[in-house]
Amino acid sequence: MNETRYRILDAIAEEPVSGPELAASLGVSRTAVWKHIEALREAGFSIESDGGYRLTGVPEYGGPAIELGLDAPFTVEYHDSLPSTNARARELAEAGETDRVVVANEQTGGRGRLDREWASPPGGIWCSVLCRPALPPAHVPVLTLAAAVAAVETAREAGVDAGIKWPNDVLVPTEDGEEKLVGILTEMEGEADRVSWVVVGIGVNVRSEGLPAGGTGLLAHTDDLDRRAFVQRLLERFDALRGEPETVLSMWREHALTLGKRVRIETPGGEVVGEAVDVEFPGSLVVETDEGTRRVHAGDCEHLRPV
Template sequence: MNETRRAVLAAIADEAVSGPALATRLGVSRAAVWKHIEALREAGFSIESGGDGYRLVEIPDYGGPAIAFGLDAPFDVEYHDSLPSTNARARDLATEGETDVAVVADEQTGGRGRLDRAWHSPPGGIWLSALCRPDVPPAHAPTMTLAAAVAVTETAREHGVDAGIKWPNDVLVGEEKLAGILTEMEGEADRVAWVVVGIGINVHEEGLPDGATGLCAHTEEIDRRAFVQTLLERFDELGTDPEEVLAAWRDHALTLGRRVRVETSTGDVVGTAREIEFPGTLVVTTDDGPVRVHAGDCEHLRPA
């Protein structure tokens, strides 16, 4: 959001402020104040104007300016009613040199998950991709996937949804999938050039595939604007510190202590998931001893 418009909203959020007072406070002309007010109205903000001046009455339910207003995280928000893929758009922005952008869409028409699987992304869901350029070596990049899973889980819990994390990157309610995360990056041997963390969260139940669930199945109402703001803020707070991210991930893990089957490129690993190690490696105790799994599809099994 334009910084002057952000300042206008902040000024009129709690009380009416006159045009001349706004102009003086912001160091712009009265005509510029009027143009910013009209632009905010066009973006969906309800702003009254009376004898005391301008006053913010209502914030839009969703959209870029709505998410940006009050967001306490260093992301610009680029919003689209519809996109083929928020990750693809974020990659394009990365090649243009952008950073710290959250690409948000009301729907995706070509959403993809891990292993290029299709991801159902109907209108009304939460589909976003965060582009950033962390000053870390490539080996640390997987911790950003873990951080995103923690951020989704904690935000869901704040909204009354009892979510947890299944290794490596799924957020579940019970055994039903609520959200998935897809991280893409580009870098050199010693540094990351950019990272895109894509997050897809089901909100409504209609049309979901078997084994999936939505936020609204577990709570009466979801404010998508507040949900996305909290999610981005928590993701930013976690950052890329491996110890902090891994500790938070363990706190919300559904996989640790469970019997699992992990499908890997070299075969299945079956046993009990005991630990997660940097940068996201799952340690599974098998009949032949501990096995460290760096990537794979994990299935929770019934106790033997």
């Protein structure tokens, strides 16, 4: 959001402020103040103008609403509908942007790992974070773990008892097993010794309707959900974690559902079956198998019932 509009919203949040007072404090003309006020109204902010301008309502969702009060250095781009927030974030990356977040009310062509379809109905939380981390390419997986930690902590703050399945699926345990709440897809471009850009796509199911079998939404586990506040907290938590990669693993372990479980992992080199005992930087899963210890860097993980 435009910095001047931020300052206007801050100034009129508590009490009415006249146009001339705003113009003087901001160092702009009264006409410029009026144009900014109109732009804010068009963005969904309710602003009264009786005896001065006063903020009376904030839009429920959208880019300016998410940015207002966001304690993280992201610019938010909002769309009612997009084929893919990751695809749009890649376009912004190619244009040289950074610290941009693309949010959509729905995705019409959402994809997960291995190009699997990801259902993204209206009313969900579909967002992609574009950043340019000072990490070597081999360390980028830690950002995927950071996103999973951010998502599970935000879900728990919203009252949903969630945990992480390696490496980055956020699940809700049930009597019959586990249901998927959040999916994360990380993409990057770089060279052997440096990262050019990273896009971390985070999809959070809100409603359970329209999801494939095994999926669940936030509203199946809590009656009180503010999407705007959820996205803000998710972005703030991810921003904090991306700056502390050395602490991500300990927090991931704290929220892990996988550790201590018998697992089957489909990897490019074949199947790995055994007990998951640890995770190592930047995100490898340590598995004790009948043939010895294996470290798995990537693959599809399945939790197995105890033998």
